[in-house]
Amino acid sequence: MTLVTFIGTSGGRFATITQVRGTGGVYIEDHIRIHVDPGPGALVTMVKMGLDPRLTDVIVVSHGHPDHYGDADVLVEAMTEGGTRHRGILIGSRSVTEGMGNYWPIISRYHLSKPAQVKTARVGDKYFLDGLNVEVHPSKHTDESTVGFRFNTLSGTISYVSDTEYSEELAVRHKGARLLILPATRPLQGRIAGHMCTEDIAEFVKVAKPELAVMTHFGLKVLKSGPEREAQWVREKTGMNVVAAEDGMQVRIDGKVEVLGERKKASADFRPGSERIALPPLLEDREGKPGGTYQP
Numbered sequence: 001m002t003l004v005t006f007i008g009t010s011g012g013r014f015a016t017i018t019q020v021r022g023t024g025g026v027y028i029e030d031h032i033r034i035h036v037d038p039g040p041g042a043l044v045t046m047v048k049m050g051l052d053p054r055l056t057d058v059i060v061v062s063h064g065h066p067d068h069y070g071d072a073d074v075l076v077e078a079m080t081e082g083g084t085r086h087r088g089i090l091i092g093s094r095s096v097t098e099g100m101g102n103y104w105p106i107i108s109r110y111h112l113s114k115p116a117q118v119k120t121a122r123v124g125d126k127y128f129l130d131g132l133n134v135e136v137h138p139s140k141h142t143d144e145s146t147v148g149f150r151f152n153t154l155s156g157t158i159s160y161v162s163d164t165e166y167s168e169e170l171a172v173r174h175k176g177a178r179l180l181i182l183p184a185t186r187p188l189q190g191r192i193a194g195h196m197c198t199e200d201i202a203e204f205v206k207v208a209k210p211e212l213a214v215m216t217h218f219g220l221k222v223l224k225s226g227p228e229r230e231a232q233w234v235r236e237k238t239g240m241n242v243v244a245a246e247d248g249m250q251v252r253i254d255g256k257v258e259v260l261g262e263r264k265k266a267s268a269d270f271r272p273g274s275e276r277i278a279l280p281p282l283l284e285d286r287e288g289k290p291g292g293t294y295q296p
């Protein structure tokens, strides 16, 4: 069984600045715990939800925009026991871990030196984590190093499509996912370069055919229009199982993929770090090329 929690469901500059909804990213709990795109407010919100950031095993940052990396440094501190222990893995786009053009390394060099491993995610990379593997897929976005991911768990595949324009080729890459997470940054008739609008989401879903598609990363215009209204349009257009995420929403992937209610803090869920597992070494296969491990 795999549990996915939508810590925050907005994105784009103006939704982030106004915090109409949160920007804390997505949290995947399998036998390891993966935090994807921890934007501003991720730490505060996850603690309120009863998610212990010290138990995170892998932090993934898809690109160098603040709605995706805002809380990454402090969450690296949580994952590494305040920077006192080299543990956990940080996976980031080139802008995030190495710096590129105007994007200096988004994570500070101090924080890059703290996890047990730091990987620069390039299209085609695969990381193997003891029964869960992570594939890196392309995006077309203003940060040219932006990447998306497929997390292949024992419960099936979770596809995380980061900020991108739509292309059929990209949608084909995400076929076979049980849960497809899509950035619905722009509303109907609101297409702009580098992002997807609601019509693009419908095309994506028609091609990828997931068991469940979740629209998230709503820009301010989508929030004004109403995410549920946009999702309803996609459902009617495609006949597929599509929902609009809400802050705190959970999806359980097991025999079926089902939406659960809002995650609320249960004190029993917030344990000290005692149940942390020792991660196996991360293996990398990028067509035989060496990995992008950060050298402090």
Ligand SMILES: [Zn+2]
Binding pocket: 063, 065, 141, 163
């Ligand atoms: Zn972006």
